[in-house]
Amino acid sequence: MSVKLNTKYLRSFVRPHELDGLAPLVAAAHQQVHQKSGLGNDFLGWVDLPFSYDKEEFARIKAAAEKIKNQSQALIVIGIGGSYLGARAAIEYIKSNNYNALKKDTPNIYFVGNTISPAYLNDILSLVDGVDFSVNVISKSGTTTEPALAFRVFKELLEQRYGVEGAKERIYATTDKARGTLKELSDKNGYETFVIPDDVGGRFSVLTAVGLLPMAVAGCDLEAVMAGAQDSAKAAEDPDLDKNDCYRYAAIRNLLYNKGYSVEVLAAYEPSFREMCEWFKQLYGESEGKDNKGLFPASVIFSTDLHSMGQYIQDGRRQLFETVIDLQQPKSDFFIKEDASNFDGLNFLAGQNMSSVNKMAMQGTILAHVKGGVPNVVLELEKMDDYSFGYLVYFFEKACAISGYLLGVNPFDQPGVEGYKNNMFALLGKPGYEELRAEIDKELAE
Numbered sequence: 001m002s003v004k005l006n007t008k009y010l011r012s013f014v015r016p017h018e019l020d021g022l023a024p025l026v027a028a029a030h031q032q033v034h035q036k037s038g039l040g041n042d043f044l045g046w047v048d049l050p051f052s053y054d055k056e057e058f059a060r061i062k063a064a065a066e067k068i069k070n071q072s073q074a075l076i077v078i079g080i081g082g083s084y085l086g087a088r089a090a091i092e093y094i095k096s097n098n099y100n101a102l103k104k105d106t107p108n109i110y111f112v113g114n115t116i117s118p119a120y121l122n123d124i125l126s127l128v129d130g131v132d133f134s135v136n137v138i139s140k141s142g143t144t145t146e147p148a149l150a151f152r153v154f155k156e157l158l159e160q161r162y163g164v165e166g167a168k169e170r171i172y173a174t175t176d177k178a179r180g181t182l183k184e185l186s187d188k189n190g191y192e193t194f195v196i197p198d199d200v201g202g203r204f205s206v207l208t209a210v211g212l213l214p215m216a217v218a219g220c221d222l223e224a225v226m227a228g229a230q231d232s233a234k235a236a237e238d239p240d241l242d243k244n245d246c247y248r249y250a251a252i253r254n255l256l257y258n259k260g261y262s263v264e265v266l267a268a269y270e271p272s273f274r275e276m277c278e279w280f281k282q283l284y285g286e287s288e289g290k291d292n293k294g295l296f297p298a299s300v301i302f303s304t305d306l307h308s309m310g311q312y313i314q315d316g317r318r319q320l321f322e323t324v325i326d327l328q329q330p331k332s333d334f335f336i337k338e339d340a341s342n343f344d345g346l347n348f349l350a351g352q353n354m355s356s357v358n359k360m361a362m363q364g365t366i367l368a369h370v371k372g373g374v375p376n377v378v379l380e381l382e383k384m385d386d387y388s389f390g391y392l393v394y395f396f397e398k399a400c401a402i403s404g405y406l407l408g409v410n411p412f413d414q415p416g417v418e419g420y421k422n423n424m425f426a427l428l429g430k431p432g433y434e435e436l437r438a439e440i441d442k443e444l445a446e
């Protein structure tokens with residue numbers, strides 16, 4: 001088991017009978033997921049995905065990754081939200097947050113289309129100047145503005161460099177199996193395509209081609225990722241709260257939310273976990289933040305952020321709880337040496353491993369924060385590798401679905417995202433948005 005829930009630091013915040021009281025509701029949420037009887041039940045394809053994924057496509061993903069590795073020194077991954085965060089989280093978690101800068105025999109991976117910043121785009125363009133590259137454009141709808149704008153740019157650059165025929169050999173599209181502009185264009189131009197299944201929403205799609213192709217290019221072990229997800233799915237099958245850490249985590253989130261803790265801070269002590277936190281925030285933010293309800297998902301990387309956000313968490317308004325990732329085996333370690341002059345007074349640490357210092361920072365922080373009135377949920381993570389990535393992804397996805405149903409929302413839609421898009425289109429003069437533009441103009445003139 002790669003992930004184990006430790007509730008030791010919750011004793012002063014949650015009494016055991018409170019969890020017992022939630023058990024029937026958790027059992028009902030379990031039925032909603034497994035019998036597909038809850039809100040948003042068209043989007044439960046991720047539940048069995050670790051077992052039922054398309055094996056033929058899986059082999060094609062690995063073959064495409066080999067072709068990309070042979071042809072290119074860089075892969076441009078174009079996507080936003082669920083079509084971006086999972087792949088980035090995986091590469092940093094499994095490989096390193098310094099993946100691009102490290103010596104390796106796999107291509108650099110640059111993520112674009114996740115912002116409308118021209119400065120960001122220009123930087124990436126300069127990074128591929130004179131570098132052979134391929135493109136993986138990812139969009140379920142095929143119409144999202146940010147990735148569509150970026151794709152225009154990199155498609156044109158590929159066509160200029162390698163000709164239309166050459167570009168075709170370097171563009172891979174991950175999108176809907178039949179619908180959308182990207183699918184139409186890919187079929188017309190002959191790009192290799194991969195499918196985002198109809199019943200898998202963007203933020204639940206990291207274990208489809210959305211995440212798997214960039215991961216394979218970065219040299220991640222896809223079999224191990226899927227094996228981790230399978231074991232996680234099996235461990236989260238039993239509706240009995242005592243036997244299911246994933247469901248207990250979901251139930252605890254709900255209990256704490258109902259006690260007035262409105263912010264969940266995911267805290268990790270490894271910089272390579274930072275993008276995993278970003279993935280987590282989209283997963284929970286889009287799934288639960290609706291109908292004027294939901295925990296606000298936040299994140300910190302300690303000890304870095306103990307020197308910025310630490311003050312607030314220890315001492316600020318008491319509306320937070322923390323979910324702490326307690327990594328059991330560091331990816332690598334560093335031995336602290338004795339210094340003859342002891343100029344910094346740190347010789348008391350000589351002979352210790354850096355991971356022990358990190359661990360004591362974690363232990364000390366948990367004790368201090370709990371004393372300061374911050375409930376701490378601890379998730380013990382065995383190691384950070386391919387297997388545990390798959391395990392953790394599934395753990396958080398399943399907990400998110402159960403948590404959303406406990407909250408009484410549809411965990412699988414995101415109607416709130418349309419607000420900014422409509423206003424932006426109206427302001428930019430997109431045809432069809434004239435009425436909204438008139439309303440906005442009036443509002444701005446007041």
Ligand SMILES: O=P(O)(O)OC[C@H]1O[C@](O)(CO)[C@@H](O)[C@@H]1O
Nearest residue numbers: 081082083139140141144202417
């Ligand atoms: O894959 P697409 O359709 O480009 O969507 C990207 C992201 O945009 C959203 O639809 C929100 O706008 C997310 O839910 C999704 O992950």
